[in-house]
Amino acid sequence: MVVQENKSYHTEESKWAAIAARDKGADEQFYYGVLTTGVYCRPGCPSRLPNRPNVVFFNTPKEAEEAGYRACRRCWPGTVSTADRMEDIMIAACRAIEQAGKPIKLADLAARAGLSPYHFHRLFKKIVGLTPRRYGSTHQAKRFRGLLRSGRSVTDAQYRAGYSSSSRLYEKTDDDLAMQPKTYKNGGKGMMIEYGFGHCFLGRVMVAATERGICAVEIGDDPPALLARLREYFPKADLERAGSGLAALIQAVISGIDSPAEGSGLPLDIRGTVFQQRVWQALGQIKPGCTASYADIAEAIGNPKAVRAVANACASNRIAVLIPCHRVIGKDGRLAGYRWGAERKQKLLAHEQKS
Template identity: 35%
Template structure:
């Protein structure tokens, strides 16, 4: 027996939380997988398999444990960082320095590492982007450029102008002709997602490991003639609330407004996707027939693939004519999980749409 298996088994017996996210335990006799720290009764070592990811567990046919809930937002933003982000939303003009972070009981190195790992930028860069985004919105709302610059903490108009132009490509005076798309990282039981929203509604929701994500971000920026930048958007709060309810089996439809730029045909296809009821599936051919275009199965499939709003526009409910779970941008394993989630709850809950 390999040494690593002995160490991992020792970790689950001791319910060692330091191994959280490192591996998952799957029990052959029950068909269930758990976190290392699960408090459930421990199986014999010969009945255990170890996997690095929840994806591997699901693909092997294992179900998540109801006691430790291994799919529950494993990489959720730590509470102390959530508090700092809330302070930043409340007062984007404030600049957090290492001293301010230490005063809140946080090691500055920890927050630096977290932002680099999860946002790909430093915390200071995040602050700068958030502040310039907030300034942009104030100008859009009619505030004078001079007032905005100084009230947002800039020491000079020239410095503000340079920062503004670096991000938006124009001077602050011409800012009213520009548009912005807010971006936020969102945690779900199936992994981290990127959400984008305009002033009209949610325009993108994708898993961060989707291969087409960068292409989709460039596309949505071009279609809306807007700059994508880290920022707060009121639609994000509604989205996170509704996603939580969906994954907990308490919501069958979403009501957060959507902004779906695309061709008339694409929007017709995306509307037909939203008409597929919770817990149900439809083949590409049946979907094509539903929009009275039965000869365009390939075109319908292509339009489904261009859907930029996962889960809410439920392309995961479309399957092959033979019942197979065909291509899904977030991965077939996620498609399988979403369908099983909906089938599990569809007869247990009263549809919630608002």
């Protein structure tokens, strides 16, 4: 065994001092195992400091493993690179979330990965790009939308997607499909919204998104007016002009408008009451080229008397085209109103009929 030349850590006292100080400079110089846990670490490991009598020293990871110790999952002293190990762990966590069919507690996910909840959360977000909770709710919402598209009723889809009842849908996804009532009333206080512009066949498009998904799509003639609308929707949110980071999303929205397809699959950050959400979800069921009446939608959400409320919910839609409120027309075939202009509504419907 070749012991690395190092003058600082040649006594057990100096090694222990390095561990107690979590001295990263001592990493790779030696390793230590903890008798009570059977785990071995780098000296700079941020884990809880073991009791001195339980500590044994090794020169290499191999030596520690031969002595029956397993690599710590925080400092990864083993031979495989930390990044690779972490990626594997996070991929396994993603699969576990998908297969569970219902939300898994952060503490449980972290325990499975052998990490502290804080550490797990941070790494998950770094590697996957979403928080575990967000990943779970996105997956669930995707499943929910898939079930809805397959023709199930809203309540049946909720149940099958793992939401235990319609009230739970609101509760569980309050940070996902809907804004919490308080935040909603607060005008989006605490929200970070990025926005950008593009062109579609109806004119200028503004796409606004939070880290959760698209929260507004506006169509109009000039960007300042579109931005003014966004400010009106979310007066207290932080609005920021997006760099190139939003370009792909904007392009996807434009493609969705220009070539209508059933369900864009784009992530939406829907902010509204439970009732509004139900209406908006039902709107998504109207295929391009088809229309429905407000009464049809009221019927579809199991609330046939709520025609007026349905009309209001349609009028409150802020995500143009992706939530296809333009496919709802008056019972008598009149176009009825459209936030983005009756002329655009007519154009859109004609365009979808051709496509």
